[in-house]
Amino acid sequence: MDFAIGSNLLNRPLIMGPLVGLVLGDLTQGIIIGASLELIFMGAVSVGAYLPPDVIVGGVLGTAFAISLGKGVGAAITIAMPIAMLSLAVGNLMSIIFPMIAHYGDRAAKEGKAGGITLSMWSIGLLECLRRGVLCFAGFYLGSAQIEKVLNTIPDKIISGLEVSANLLPAIGFAILLQMILSKPIIPYFFLGFLLSSYLKVPVLGVALFGLILVFIMTKNNAKNANSVVVTTSQEVDVDDDDF
Incomplete structure (x- = not known):
């Protein structure tokens, strides 16, 4: 099959x-x-x-x-x-x-x-x-x-x-x-999950859901930062055009 x-x-x-x-x-x-x-x-x-x-x-x-x-x-x-x-x-x-x-x-x-x-x-x-x-x-x-x-x-x-x-x-x-996947930005989250599981006794499903919420928040923040950069760049271009 x-x-x-x-x-x-x-x-x-x-x-x-x-x-x-x-x-x-x-x-x-x-x-x-x-x-x-x-x-x-x-x-x-x-x-x-x-x-x-x-x-x-x-x-x-x-x-x-x-x-x-x-x-x-x-x-x-x-x-x-x-x-x-x-x-x-x-x-x-x-x-x-x-x-x-x-x-x-x-x-x-x-x-x-x-x-x-x-x-x-x-x-x-x-x-x-x-x-x-x-x-x-x-x-x-x-x-x-x-x-x-x-x-x-x-x-x-x-x-x-x-x-x-x-x-x-x-x-x-x-x-x-x-x-394969571990990098410096990911290391804090790895140890965060380890601490949640080992010391706070959070089950694996709870750690996974907590990680999912973190990913959602980080994605939203990254999208806002990207939009602010685009807006700032467009304003700078408008100022340069006014000089001419």
């Missing part, structure tokens, strides 16, 4: 995790694991010739195995990345077929056949959905026992360490976000 109607990010672990949890009867764990995997795969975007790991298959199977086996976030992270890389390798094999279909669409475009263009477009999309669907179904149906054996061989200390690191990921994500 994400590829058919535009890139709306419905295939991200943040969305797929809760859906998998809902199907398996543990929505809460699906939300927790999906959010953690989203932070892991946040940088998995295609740039140039780089193909990222398959976020969809890795996220779905990682969440499904972790919930069905009664494991936590650490197990999901351990499972998701290798599966995503394996799915990417299968996707590379499918890339041999896709150019043939695309060339058929090119020939149809030259001949003015709209039906051929539509057929080539939907064929690639359906094959890609079929590939991921088969991998998710076969992987979950056939691989549960093998995955459980692998997880049982991993020491509990490593799994616990992965769970602790997963809890640190939100802080790392906020730090990366602040690195």
Whole structure:
């Protein structure tokens, strides 16, 4: 669906995790694991010739195995990345077929056949959905026992360490976000929100609404200042014209 109607990010672990949890009867764990995997795969975007790991298959199977086996976030992270890389390798094999279909669409475009263009477009999309669907179904149906054996061989200390690191990921994500947007004019407002939340115990929604009011006031003041500058400039121009 994400590829058919535009890139709306419905295939991200943040969305797929809760859906998998809902199907398996543990929505809460699906939300927790999906959010953690989203932070892991946040940088998995295609740039140039780089193909990222398959976020969809890795996220779905990682969440499904972790919930069905009664494991936590650490197990999901351990499972998701290798599966995503394996799915990417299968996707590379499918890339041999896709150019043939695309060339058929090119020939149809030259001949003015709209039906051929539509057929080539939907064929690639359906094959890609079929590939991921088969991998998710076969992987979950056939691989549960093998995955459980692998997880049982991993020491509990490593799994616990992965769970602790997963809890640190939100802080790392906020730090990366602040690195991109933080500037000297914004720093006072950042600490204002921190003080409101930490010392005055204002909830997150209250801090957000307070920030929204500040933005509205600042926008109004900036608009008034801009209008006053325009009026002053126009008056100076009129005085100069009177001299002539």
